[in-house]
Amino acid sequence: MDKIKTILISGPTASGKTSVSIELAKKLNGEIICIDSMQIYRNMDIGTAKVTQEEMQGISHYMIDELYPSQMSDVAWFKDTVKNYINQIHQKNKVPILVGGTGFYINAILYDTEFSEKNSNYEMRNEFREYAFLNGTDKLHDKLKEIDPVSAESIHPNNVKRVARALEYFYETGHTISSHNTTELNKRTSNNSPYNFKFFTLNMDRQILYNKINQRVDIMINAGLLNEAKWLFDQNFDENLTAMKAIGYREFFPYFKGEIDLDTAIEKVKQNTRNYAKRQLTWFKHQANPIFVEVDKFNFEMPLIVKEILKYIE
């Protein structure tokens, strides 16, 4: 049986993924799956730049509003859910178009990262984090050195999250996470993806991108971002929830508490968004092998961009 054909449109935030994907879907009889760690949450529309009903132009979208902010997402669940949607869309004889900026999730889907083994233990994670807090990050790192020197070598002691996960993985499965990672990385290079995919990353001059980001934050403010942020703030959720880390929300919490003024909070949103865009680009450049589409070279003209992408398809 032939592999299912899919198209993936990625890129940093504010690069125009949404409109490109909708134009493509119209041209290719496609449906859209959003690969975005934050658009998955309900009640967080403006700040996550979620597609609006009008923008969709009748194209079906999936993986939006699947969870409540009080729920935790994770790669394994995300990948399985997307997989199902891809199959469903394919069975309708339509083209699944994946669009999003969460590189970690994208790779998990495209390169079929193995998560079947049950090995996630949040309690253990928290214990390790507590241990590092009480005894210092180096002490936690020493524990890792004992059971998995290879991982200890590549994970910085300050990166408690990773050190804790590596330890958790070992105690849950009896194997080192470094061996698991090696296996999964080999899958990526040996091209045994379950999909026949074309992977695009939209990009543009850095300064232009930053200007777009700044402008978009202002637009979000005018569209009522503050109300959304206030709502989330008022829920009094645990600050460790993924949804509480969303840029465009958490920066306003100190403002609601009266600790900073509004302009400072808005500047912080812009800055964090810029930094995030930078991290996304680093991921796409080094953790994947996409076709880069420099949209500013096409003057941001949608027909030209779509035409460029279509050149690589079929």
Added chain:
RNA sequence: GCCUCUAUAGCUCAGUCGGUAGAGCAGAGGACUGAAAAUCCUCGUGUCACUGGUUCGAUUCCGGUUGGAGGCA
């Protein structure tokens, strides 16, 4: 007009008891495989405003000039 303070990295400021300087922020680069919009790592040469003087040597001390802030009239 007079007096006082001030002029150092894109920004906010340290500092050098005289031997050409360093933090935070911004910015840049990177890592990443069950929290990922998360988490973490690396990167700081700039006419030390200009101009004279003292000195072996001045960004540092002294004089003047110019810009800024405050006070008195």
